[in-house]
Amino acid sequence: MAIDRPTAEQLQALAQRLHMHLTPEQASEYLTLMQGSFEAYDLIDELPDYTPVAPASPRPSHRPASSDNPLNAWYYRCEVSGAVDGKLAGRSVALKDNIALAGVPMMNGATPLEGFVPGFDATVVTRLLEAGATVLGKATCEHYCLSGGSHTSDPAPVHNPHRHGYAAGGSSSGSAALVAAGQVDMAVGGDQGGSIRIPSAFCGTYGMKPTHGLVPYTGIMAIEATLDHAGPITANVRDNALMLEVLAGADGLDPRQAAPQVDHYTQYLDRGAKGLRIGVLREGFELANLDPRVADKVNAAIERLASLGAQVAPVSVAEHRLAGALWHPIGCEGLTSQLMHGNGAGFNWKGLYDVALLDKQVGWRTQANRLSPSLKLCMFVGQYGLERYHGRYYAKAQNIARLARAAYDQALQHYDVLVMPTVPILAQPHPPKDCSISEYVARALEMIGNTSAQDITGHPAMSIPCGLVDGLPVGLMLVARHHAEGLLYQAAAAFEASADWRTL
Structure with a gap:
């Protein structure tokens, strides 16, 4: 026509x-x-589009009733079985609801996308199924993934498995909550400002944000390509390392990937902490809203690693704060351009485009007043930067980001792992429905002070549970050199083997 x-x-x-x-x-x-x-x-x-072939068999799915979904952590349920054998045979998986699972609805936590059904699987889905995993459904995520809290999803707020009415973290809220509640063995999350690590810290799971580009983002709805990361959330370290072995590696379709270096991560699990050089990042403990109880738990975890033979010393990386500041022009202008004006795709990259998703995302313009306050805030900042300064601060921030990466790299020449609190606070109560814009946004962004930096620099970072305060989990964050995820697993496994974190 x-x-x-x-x-x-x-x-x-x-x-x-x-x-x-x-x-x-x-x-x-x-x-x-x-x-x-x-x-x-x-x-x-x-011409017909050139996309992966849809599965031959239908994939029945359903929206669970509230009685079967007490945490509001499921968006859709299904049962898609993978190969009969493989590294993940017998393991159950939930997918963050910005990940395409052919034939099963995907909403990305946002009303404008309600009713969209992907026509092909994301690369991570294909790899999970080929490795024998069974996908049990789509996990609720936050509104367009723009929240570190779990109150912004249009389906419903996600509850913390440890305390109903409290944040499960975001934006991979449902992914972490389902793993923590034992409803699935593992989940895939996404991370642009901490969205794998924040819910892992709040829920008590193991969340890995790999090196930028290690895990292909193909078939996952983008926010900003230079910040987009995908990775595993699990109940233990071994499952996390095993899952990353399945997910990692180039797929030839994702421009975020430039010859990613894949490793045998499970081979690091039994090496112990002895001889590991651990740098305690001073700036990670200087956040204005750091709860001293969180700091105490994290410091106790660091002392435990020292008792296991790690060499522990303080280190300063002043650019840690700079990297957090760089997130604002890069994140806000980038997402305004790619996620919103670019309809979730944007331009000027080669790879696999989901044209149907692009067509659906166009509709946000007719429902713009219903966008979440946290997304609106980022869009206002981004649009102002684009209009008033024609993107110069986005460009300059991308240049300066190389300095921030170099500063981390310099510190990591002397240390294998840097450590700090994942988030500065404990899980907070959900804000009331009639709360002010300020309270809504505060509950969405107050916890990203340490996590956003590594999305800018691309370094791998992992949150591991290291204790409880008033019955709520505390997360310890580990950061390593690009493609040194194995060292993170080595440290995490040593700590995990030393004690049950629930008793600390």
Whole structure:
């Protein structure tokens, strides 16, 4: 079929939006010249899309009743079985609901996407199924993944398994809650500002944000390509390392990947902490909202690692704070361009595009008033930066990000792992439905002070549970060199073997 052609009047109006003026005669002449391009569009319109083949068999799914979903952690339930054998045979998995599972609805926590059903599987899904895992459904995630709290999802707030009415963290809220509650063995999360590690800290799970580009993001709805990470959330270290072995590696379709270095992560699990060089990051303990009880638990965990033979010493990386600041122009302008104006895809990259998802995401414009306050805030900052300063601060921040990475790299020449609190606070109560915008946003962003930096620098970072305060979990964050996830697993496994974190 032929695509719509503009009239001369429409072309004149279009030219005005491009800051040009066309006379009626000029518009008519340009329209004639444009026909060759439009014929190319017609050809593309007639061709079938070139995407992965959908599964041959249907995948029945259903929205669970509230009585079967007390944590509001499930968006949709299903049972998609993988290969009969493999590294993950017999393991059950939940997928964050920004990950495409063909034939099963995907909402990304946001009403504008309600009703969208992916036509093909994300790469991580294909790899999980080939490794023998069974996908039990889609885990609730926060509104367009723009919250470290768990009160922003349009389906319903996700409850912390340790205390109903409290935050499970975000934006991979349902993923961590389901693992912590024992409803699945493992889950896949996404991380652009801490969204794997924050819910892991609040819920008491093991959450790995791998090196940027190690796990392909193909088939996962983007926020900002230079910040997008995907990784495993599990109930123990071994499952996490095993899952990363399945997920890691290039797929040839994700521009975030540049020759990722894959390792045998499970081989690090029995090496112990003896001889590990651990740097205690001073800046990680200087957050204004650091709860001293959280600091005490984290310091006790560090002392335990020292007692296991690790060499522990303080270290300062001043650029840790800088990297957190860089997140604002990169994250806000980037997501405004790619997620919103670019309809979840954006431009200028080669790889696999989900055209149907792009078409669905266009609809946010008719429901913009219903976007979450945390997303609106980021969009206001991003749009202002784009309009007033034409993206110069995004560009400058990307340049300066190399300095922040270099500062981490320099410290990591002397230490195998840097440690700090994952989040500065304990899980907080959900804000009331009639709360102010300020309270809503505070509950969404108050916990990202340590986690956003590694999304800017791309370093692998892992949250591990290290104790309880008033019955709520505390997370210890480990950071390593690019593609040194094995060292994180080595330290995490040594700590895990030394004690049950629930008794600490």
